[in-house]
Amino acid sequence: MTDLAARAAAVGLNRVWQDADGRQHVVADAVLDAILATLDTETGERTFVSADVGAPIVLPDTPDGAAELELEDGTRRVLQLTAGRLEPIAAPGYHRLSIDGRGIDIAIAPPRCISLPPGRFWGPAVQIPALRDARGTDFGDLGTLADAARAFAAAGADALAISPTHALFPADASRFSPYAPSSRLFHHALLADPTLAGVSPEAGTSPALIDWTHALPSRLALLRQAFDAAMPDVRQQIAGLRRERPALEAQARFDALHAHFFARGGARGWQDWPTPYHDPAGPSVARFAAEHDADVAFYAFLQWLAEDSLAAAQGAARDAGMRIGLIADLAVGMDAGGAQAWSRRDDVLTGLSIGAPPDPLGPQGQNWGITALSPFAMRRTGFDAFIRTVRATLCHAGGIRIDHALGLKRLWVIPDGGNAADGAYLSMPFDDLLHILAIESHRAGAVVIGEDLGTVPPGFRDTMKARNIHGMRVLPFERDDTGGFTDPAGWDRCAVAMTGTHDTATLAGWWAGRDITWAHKLKRSDGDEGAERVRRIGERKKLWIAATEAGVASGPMPNDPAPAVDAALALTATAACPLVIVPAEDLIGLEEQPNLPGTTDEHPNWRRRLPDTTAALLARPEVARRTALLAESRSA
Template sequence: MQSLHALAEAIGLCRIWWDADGREQIVSDASLAAIATALGYPAGNAEAIAASLRQVAAEGAEPPAMIVTDAGTPTPLPAGLARAELTLPDGTVQVLDTQAWTLPAVEEPGYYPLRVNGHALTLAVAPRFAPSPAVRGKGRMWGPAIQIPALRGAGAFGTFAQLAEAAEAFAARGADTLAINPVHALFPGEGHDFSPYSPSSRLHLNGALGDPALVGLAPLAAEDAGGELIDWEGALPRRLESLRRAFVALDPETRARIARDNAPHGEGLQRQALFDALDVRFRAGGARGWQDWPAAYHDPDGPAVAAFAREQAAEVEFHLFTQWLARESLAATQARARAAGMAVGLLADLAVGVHTGGADSWVHRREMLQGLTIGAPPDPLGPLGQNWMLTGFSPRGLARSGYAPWIATIRAALSSAGALRIDHAFGLARLWVVPEGASSREGAYLRYPFEDLLRLVALEAHRADALVVMEDLGTMPQGFGPAITARGMLGMRVLWFERAADGGFVGQQDYAAQAVAMTGTHDTPTVAGWWSGRDLEWADRLGRLPEGTTLADAEAERAWDRGRLWATLTHDAAPRPSPEDPAPVAAAALRHIGGTPCALAIAPLEDLLAEPEQPNLPGTTREHPNWRRRLAAPLPQLLDEPETAARIAALDGARKAPLAPH
């Protein structure tokens, strides 16, 4: 239907796309119509489509809430705007001649109030480049990637207190950064939705990770540490009760301090605490998100919510306490990392979206996708496609809000970090959106204002003096790689995906300097797991081997691949270890990424410890123990083990050694 295709193009839906193998794919008209309708552009029949096309045209004529540009670059204005007033940082107002429909260049990055024909908007001026690793003066840096809950302490899962100890331990061994899993707010005390990549809110923190001992309060009581796997279903409710006891014990001076510290965070923090209080109330009755609450509580500004806030003021104050505790604990952790000598400190992680029933969806629903979830089409990491059951910002909502929620999200992620990794960064250019209740194969790519979002990331990184790492793995949108390179942002170069045309692994010298070299991620096999074939065992057990491939077939191919990897890592200078002896391979892989020209090398803690199991298996939920694995012992004890110490020293030495000639 031609008019439907025109509507899809006008609202940024891609009817034609190319998969990971370069094959053209065409989205069905049924999917296009369903997605367009969910985006607020009804497309059920010809009359509805015509009305939606008129709506798109009317929206395009509305004045923007924000104009995003680059420092030192004249900025075109929409035709018909003839007079503009720009407020400079010193408060003076400059009247601008815009008869050429162009704002003159502004040299200093920042946010500038702007009036055009009486319309108030903001001019966001981005720096040409995000902060560079070179300014840290440390040469080629390295650090571990750590899943915080896996750290062993006095509780059933790790907290920011164990993270602070880990930062100091790795700083003493030469590390300059420590990459962490997302620490966004989850559902308090809820033992089922515990994935760090399915948060309730990306604007606030996971209160369960806060630790009173980091902020001068009495430590939480010791908990049953448990075994190899975290019992989230029991551990999170128990942690909530421990935090309640800590809250009850606060003296008046500490309560006043918390109120003062929380005050600058304003209404947004209050609404997060209010959401958490409501969620605890209604989850006890079986609700799994705000959509399951009584209808009167669906509106954050409604009278029922206001009455609850008054009647349950003490409960709301408790959740304000947990947010304060997490925020202050994380800030203390970053301070200790920097004080220990780390040039960067924490490398935070921004999840690609939020839980559909979480706080961000409740508070910011006008800016969020409704009736759609996000995921990925079939690709090598997820052969069946993926539906992450998350929501995110809508392009229309971002434009209408002047990008305010995106700016707030980046700012929150950088508040206590020296660097930020943006998960599935392709989402700045396009997201795979799936109609509610449909399979991921029935989705389509939705375009986003890539240049504006990228500029705003650069601007916020500039304000925070933080590095930016873009997770750019998978099928890359056209122009994405050159754009992030031009901005001085780092891509990711993961050992398993750095292959030559013949399928072999590329050499150290072929890694890009403006990138992060990695032995793996939380979504890929560990080096020990790959070498031993543990990942193949999981794939066979869960029926995830390629169609027509047996376990024996996969193991035969892996045997050949082991030879190619070992040749690249060592040039066959040593005998190849057997599959049952993966530790030497882990050491060689660490030396390999350490010797690359990449500005930063990140090694998952599992590879430093030569562990066979990976933290997460994409495309699974209950089938694999995702996000449950714990270290065998406290981290300092593990780092002192001779083989582990030797692997860390190998990585540190490779980073400090002169680069091999190309």
């Protein structure tokens, strides 16, 4: 092994990797060298160990003898360490062990995340801004979500999967992708329900596509008016929260600074600010906060309002009878120029972005243009940032969907400025992260779903299943060796069944070949369009055959997408999985998808609205028929 390869292996950087087709690839030395040059691999003196409740705890290179354990509740007791093993601990939680003056953080986890309630359920998946309500606003907010939750509950849904609510950049209306957040520790301030602040948003034109450049500044101005008119007791409450929660104060300061510098030159991230403002604890930032106290207080107010709005939406879902309620979405990373990377810079992978290697669906690979938590930083800080991130996502939810859950085990990291293919896999502290998820799952009473799609490492799904983390079985991807659709009755029970995701063609769009049209319109396909449409007819036949054999379709294959949507929904509803999640676009039978991966302005990503209010859509005969089918089949 060369010195370079040895250094890479020592920090968990994989020189050899296997693609989705089983082919092995070797990372170029230049790529390994570039990644190693950016990594801060220091783990410091702090030690972190995780284990299951009742299992022995391995502490290598630790002398035998007595150790003092301080449980999370403050209880202290003495344990014995023998041959590098500590006797089991029965109490789950985050504890502290002292051995000869050395402190060790110990996370003791239940063996599995919590289970879904007994029975079989269904729920829709929605993009929050796409929702409409009677107010006719420019985009859906958390108040709209509460209305939607009530309507879906009345239609028999027990869960409602939502798009990420992570904090974005309130002053920059061009930053509206929910998967490139400023911070995952706080919420999208402009999704807050204005009515909770005593104001009603003005009715807009409610177009089919959201005009973010108008909608976000308009909402920001409205909420500023609400803050300026707030009663003294509200202002006192915000002032108290700022004192009590340093992380909230840092977020509010970032948002105020970002608005200030963005208005003066379009600075996109903190790296574009004058150097004295790069240090969140520096005198320049403190002076700015004092001189612009009202602005900082306003952004803290927005976070307070957003959290109350999210709590109200989950309350509406549960009060309406949903057994699970909201399933929150945890994005895989954050913008390197955002609040989290500014206020907690040592937590992230500086100089690297994350993505995916080349695969059949993306021959050039994917560079998502975001960064992620550093495995070395997590170890040296007792996984503080990860714990805070999970808690922020689960604060008002009955479940969590982890975007790109493969990143719990390894991340495809790319040096800044490099191509997506010029990356390598960096190992993550998988076992520790799974233990933390189990602890937080039980504390929040929330189920855990992991997006296990793409280039899946060997054994990954088995490990997730053992921890009761549900995978995703998405109808278009569940095929046998001949390309035929597999019988959903045989799908993994420790998974959720889905007809699609926000990144895939809708059922109606796939049947009509809308995805093929987009691929050629945007010159994203080198193939012959006519030949691709002929192949799609063959694919449609396979789906119709699967639905017919399952007894949910009959007769000749239709050309009209509507009967095909019915059949695909009914087929997915037969899955062995306890929960079926159906994108709202599939319930309604829409052809356009919310997001087209690999595009920015070429396709109206994250801008599409649903065609009517949730209640009105659910009252449509074809939609009512589909929700009745789902409710009946899942209760059987």
